[in-house]
Amino acid sequence: xxxxxxxxxxxxxxxxxxxxxxxxxxxxxxxxxxxxxxxxxxxxxxxxxxxxxxxxxxxxxxxxxxxxxxxxxxxxxxxxxxxxxxxxxxxxxxxxxxxxxxxxxxxxxxxxxxxxxxxxxxxxxxxxxxxxxxxxxxxxxxxxxxxxxxxxxxxxxxxxxxxxxxxxxxxxxxxxxxxxxxxxxxxxx
Amino acid sequence: xxxxxxxxxxxxxxxxxxxxxxxxxxxxxxxxxxxxxxxxxxxxxxxxxxxxxxxxxxxxxxxxxxxxxxxxxxxxxxxxxxxxxxxxxxxxxxxxxxxxxxxxxxxxxxxxxxxxxxxxxxxxxxxxxxxxxxxxxxxxxxxxxxxxxxxxxxxxxxxxxxxxxxxxxxxxxxxxxxxxxxxxxxxxxxxxxxxxxxxxxxxxxxxxxxxxxxxxxxxxxxxxxxxxxxxxxxxxxxxxxxxxxxxxxxxxxxxxxxxxxxxxxxxxxxxxxxxxxxxxxxxxxxxxxxxxxxxxxxxxxxxxxxxxxxxxxxxxxxxxxxxxxxxx
Numbered sequence: 001x002x003x004x005x006x007x008x009x010x011x012x013x014x015x016x017x018x019x020x021x022x023x024x025x026x027x028x029x030x031x032x033x034x035x036x037x038x039x040x041x042x043x044x045x046x047x048x049x050x051x052x053x054x055x056x057x058x059x060x061x062x063x064x065x066x067x068x069x070x071x072x073x074x075x076x077x078x079x080x081x082x083x084x085x086x087x088x089x090x091x092x093x094x095x096x097x098x099x100x101x102x103x104x105x106x107x108x109x110x111x112x113x114x115x116x117x118x119x120x121x122x123x124x125x126x127x128x129x130x131x132x133x134x135x136x137x138x139x140x141x142x143x144x145x146x147x148x149x150x151x152x153x154x155x156x157x158x159x160x161x162x163x164x165x166x167x168x169x170x171x172x173x174x175x176x177x178x179x180x181x182x183x184x185x186x187x188x189x
Numbered sequence: 190x191x192x193x194x195x196x197x198x199x200x201x202x203x204x205x206x207x208x209x210x211x212x213x214x215x216x217x218x219x220x221x222x223x224x225x226x227x228x229x230x231x232x233x234x235x236x237x238x239x240x241x242x243x244x245x246x247x248x249x250x251x252x253x254x255x256x257x258x259x260x261x262x263x264x265x266x267x268x269x270x271x272x273x274x275x276x277x278x279x280x281x282x283x284x285x286x287x288x289x290x291x292x293x294x295x296x297x298x299x300x301x302x303x304x305x306x307x308x309x310x311x312x313x314x315x316x317x318x319x320x321x322x323x324x325x326x327x328x329x330x331x332x333x334x335x336x337x338x339x340x341x342x343x344x345x346x347x348x349x350x351x352x353x354x355x356x357x358x359x360x361x362x363x364x365x366x367x368x369x370x371x372x373x374x375x376x377x378x379x380x381x382x383x384x385x386x387x388x389x390x391x392x393x394x395x396x397x398x399x400x401x402x403x404x405x406x407x408x409x410x411x412x413x414x415x416x417x418x419x420x421x422x423x424x425x426x427x428x429x430x431x432x433x434x435x436x437x438x439x440x441x442x443x444x445x446x447x448x449x450x451x452x453x454x455x456x457x458x459x460x461x462x463x464x465x466x467x468x469x470x471x472x473x474x475x476x477x478x479x480x481x482x483x484x485x486x487x488x489x490x491x492x493x494x495x496x497x498x499x500x501x502x503x504x505x506x507x508x509x510x511x512x513x514x515x516x517x
Contacts, residue, residue: 083217085217085231086217086221086229086230086231086259086498087229087230087231091231091232091502092501092502096502097214098214098217100216100217101216101217101219101220102217102220103220131230135224135225135226136224
């Protein structure tokens with residue numbers, strides 16, 4: 001059999017070692033509350049608004065946003081989840097694997113989609129997400145909400161709603177959970 | 190987890206973790222299949238060739254559908270109209286096809302071991318065994334596992350229920366590459382496999398086969414089975430001379446309407462096709478709700494997409510994976 005070296009690891013293989021705690025759980029909660037108000041303000045209410053969380057990190061943020069929007073406005077907006085693995089432009093350049101099947105059980109045509117992710121970095125995930133979204137209908141508007149914008153964009157993409165702008169080095173890693181945000185390194189691949 | 194192998198030649202190439210990985214990725218491709226437009230750009234610019242030196246409809250169409258749904262270009266090699274007829278050797282054919290820049294070769298051949306040889310000849314293509322002689326048919330076993338996992342509730346829970354699952358594989362085990370792949374896959378996932386066949390349709394030796402029992406009385410097995418997986422009597426490979434008559438085979442080992450009443454509630458029936466109604470399965474049994482034969486065909490496309498993706502999608506540049514930021 002033709003032998004050759006291959007590297008097959010999970011997309012986020014390795015161990016995250018936190019160095020600095022950037023946001024506490026309360027900070028994350030307050031950011032979500034503010035972003036919820038901004039979503040309502042920008043869209044003049046929640047008519048036609050749907051949320052789509054990106055697998056996997058964006059999903060929990062999107063779920064919390066849906067809860068907060070319901071508390072503030074009294075409307076529970078539809079929530080979908082999107083996996084962009086099949087639309088990435090770096091398939092073959094690095095290990096890419098789907099995290100979970102996409103689940104968007106409603107037609108996006110005519111809706112105001114708020115894409116939700118944990119971290120905005122190069123913009124390539126969002127580019128892939130925009131392509132993938134098209135399969136589920138033609139949205140009237142697509143907006144982008146992220147908990148952390150860490151810079152280093154490689155594509156002309158900007159967020160509409162940001163939890164925190166966080167200057168980073170390219171080789172650092174940002175870890176976002178509802179318990180807080182930490183900056184550190186990924187080691188031991 | 191071990192890295193996914195370069196080629197998929199045999200179920201032995203995959204361990205339980207890798208089988209679980211294929212099934213998990215298949216879920217994502219099954220979602221693609223349910224869309225109004227079931228196509229993704231994942232393998233755009235790649236070329237997949239089906240090299241079938243033996244007749245097939247469902248397996249070839251399944252692989253070609255899988256490749257096309259991932260936007261790969263598909264070349265189809267028909268052995269009847271090829272230069273093999275002019276005396277070209279298998280090796281020269283394979284090297285010619287590879288020289289055209291093919292990324293994946295899906296190989297079926299009547300002789301056991303041909304895909305292994307092809308894999309040794311190629312420099313950069315990946316090779317998928319789509320059935321070789323009486324050796325292996327790994328993607329069939331994977332789609333069977335996927336179908337059973339779905340019947341068991343799907344996902345991680347469905348996968349966990351393979352532990353202690355009682356699987357009866359009934360029929361022409363001797364000539365069956367499907368059975369050889371299934372047995373390895375089911376056993377890897379923790380199921381207990383029982384073979385049910387007349388002595389003449391069993392291989393000369395079962396040494397090393399991970400089966401818990403061999404039975405000759407289907408009535409004794411059916412009431413305890415969770416999965417009944419039927420095999421076709423392969424008359425073209427010489428099963429005919431090993432049986433007194435097909436009618437006698439049917440009365441002893443066919444899944445007749447009478448037999449089907451002995452199945453416990455929740456038991457499922459699988460058949461890799463092609464179906465010979467009235468021999469290994471009665472027509473009305475094939476139409477029962479617990480018969481998952483059409484689900485197998487539908488799942489086959491998603492599972493083959495997953496296999497092609499795992500073999501090709503992560504290695505466009507033949508092992509030269511660049512350092513690209515993880516998050517984006």
